[in-house]
Amino acid sequence: MIETSTLSMLDRTEPAQCTVCCCTLVNKILMVLFMVLLTFATLIGNLVTLAVMVGNKHFHTPQGYLKASLAVADLAVGIFVVPLSIYVEVYLMVAESAPEWTSYNSQSVRFHPCNIIGPIFAGCTLVSITTIFLLTIERSIAVLRPLHKDSVITRKRTTILIFLSWVGSFLLAVCPLVFSSEIALEYNSCSRMCNYALGTIGEFPSQAWNILLLFPAFDFTLLGGTVVINIISLSSIRQHSKHRKTLAETEIHTTSNPTFSDIKAAKTIGTLTVAFTASFTPIAVFVVGNVLGNEWCNFSFFAFWILATNSCWNVIIYSVRDQKFRLRAHKLLMPHRQNTTKT
Incomplete structure (x- = not known):
């Protein structure tokens, strides 16, 4: 969610730039409405995900733990990141001027809200x-080495990896x-x-450049590895499907193949990867543009907010791809209908 931010240096004496999202009152209202809807969708969707994962023993698995961790990260975006943008934009509409702290960076004032919100957004991304x-590693082991799945993938190891991922990400x-x-x-007037x-006006320092490159280098490496592993897993699933047809015809059974639920879960993780890659791609393009010296103010708004919308997509993917999750979520959201059906 934040990886590499605008590298352009804004002149603090100039008014906020007029972008496609906020040049007119109608655009401002639509933008705030979009942010509010995104907040509610993110909060409700990820709270439902956590309730399903925590409240049902069926999901008390390494995969369930990882999905719960992903839901917490997305939930933090809905609780901290988007509401700050809503506050600034509503304040701007009502007072016809942005809050004073938006005119300065975090080095210019004693306390700056972005000192908290910025690392939260970056860390959660x-x-x-x-x-x-x-999740991709866990599913690839289940698909490629089904006999070793239970011995290699344990809840204790998964919990440790989740803890390390949170600590490492925020560091x-x-x-x-x-x-x-x-x-x-x-608070950038382009991305909102x-x-x-x-922090200073002047020639771009090489040291700062190298440090900021940590974000795209880490993200692109990990995301590229995720895509490659998914391709290998899905190719293996295709081969297993062919083998299943052959075994069905010859009535030969084997326990060395992944189960149907493992295969379906692997496809779900593949869908998650595709969704995240699609939402992250505009940021990648934006980073390249910054390197070439382009500010791309309008594009930066769409790039960052497309990435933010990914926080509410996971629950939709689970609901479509995972029947057990869908049934648990439906029961959680509509308990009265369940009772009426039973009676």
Whole structure:
């Protein structure tokens, strides 16, 4: 969710730039409405996911733990990141001027909200990418080495990996602020979010450049590895499907093949990977544009908010791909209908 923010340095004496999202009153209202709907969708969807994962023993598995961790990361975006943008934009509409702190970066004032929100957004994005990678590894073992699945993938090991992913992700999120005095956080008038930026006006320092590259380097490497592993797993699933047909015709049975539920879960994780890759791609394009010296103000808004919408997609994917999750979620949301059906 935040990986590399705007590298452009804004002149604090100029008014906020007029972007496609906020040039007119109608556009501003639509933008705020979109942010509010996104907040509710993210909160409700991920709370339902957590309730299903925690409240049903069927989901007390390594895969369930990882999905719960992903839901917590997405939930944090809905609780902390998007509401701050809503506050700023509503304040701007009512007072016809943005809050004073948005005119300065985190190095210019004693307390800046972006000092909290920026690392949260960055850390949760990194947690999401890491968790999807771990889910892919877990499913690939279940598909490629089904006999070793229970001995290799345990709840204890999964819990440790989840803890390490959260610690490592947030350490990486604060690295730019810790290791470079030239990097600060600011509320960017283009993306309408808290982004990393240069804290001083002047020539772009090479050290700050190298530190900011940690984000795309980490993300692209992990996401690329996730895609490759998914391709290998899905290719193996296709081969198993052919073998199943052959075994069905010859009436030969074997226990060395992955179960139907493992195969279906692997396809679900593949869908999660595709959704996250699609939402992250605009950020990748934006980073390349920044490297080439383009600010792309309008595009930065769409890039960052497309990535933010990914926080509410997971519950939809689970509901479509996982029948057991869908039934549990339906029972949770409509208990009265369930009771009426039984009677």
